[in-house]
Amino acid sequence: MNSFDTAKKLKSSPLGSIFIAMLERIKNLYNANEQYKELVVSLNGLLDAGYHFNSPEVQGIVNVLRGLPSYGTRQRNFERMYLQDEYTLRKLPRDPRKIPYGYWAR
Template identity: 45%
Template sequence: MNVAKIVSELRAGAPFFTLFKMMKGVFDDKYEAEKLYKELIPVLQDFLMQGRRFNDPQVQHLVNILRELPQYGAQRRNFEKLYLQDEYGLRKLPKDPNDIPYGHWH
């Protein structure tokens, strides 16, 4: 999966299928999850700076992708509860996944 290409397509307003391809894989591998996270956060921050709301379809696609990145189980649920419930939570997402609290990431 070429992350740079997919992210550039996402910025250009690519169709849902491209986003689906990003979500297709299993992100249990911490390195791959962190790599994709670092690519998606700037895009999400750009969307929020443009004034897009939490319910905007492109923001929701990013939220759905981010939802799949943490390790399956309690960590994924904790990550979702802390960051993916509303726009305020999205704005709290750190740029570096190493800054995500213990129990919310890999």
């Protein structure tokens, strides 16, 4: 039996569909964390090079960062805490695991 058949069987069972949904959420969280790490390095490089908060390059990164956390309260908290101005951008930790609980997907 190949992995495609196994996945079809898992999706067809109620417990399997929940398991698949959990795996997809973990994968999305991992992808968001990896994107975050790359974006913060780029953002810090731009800020160190003298780019301002309102520059198109910085705003492009801010817009991508704005969409990474979980929807709802965490996203609003993240935006208020880190995406307001140059000072708050500089407070972004390099590792997303260091972002407080109510601000990032866990």
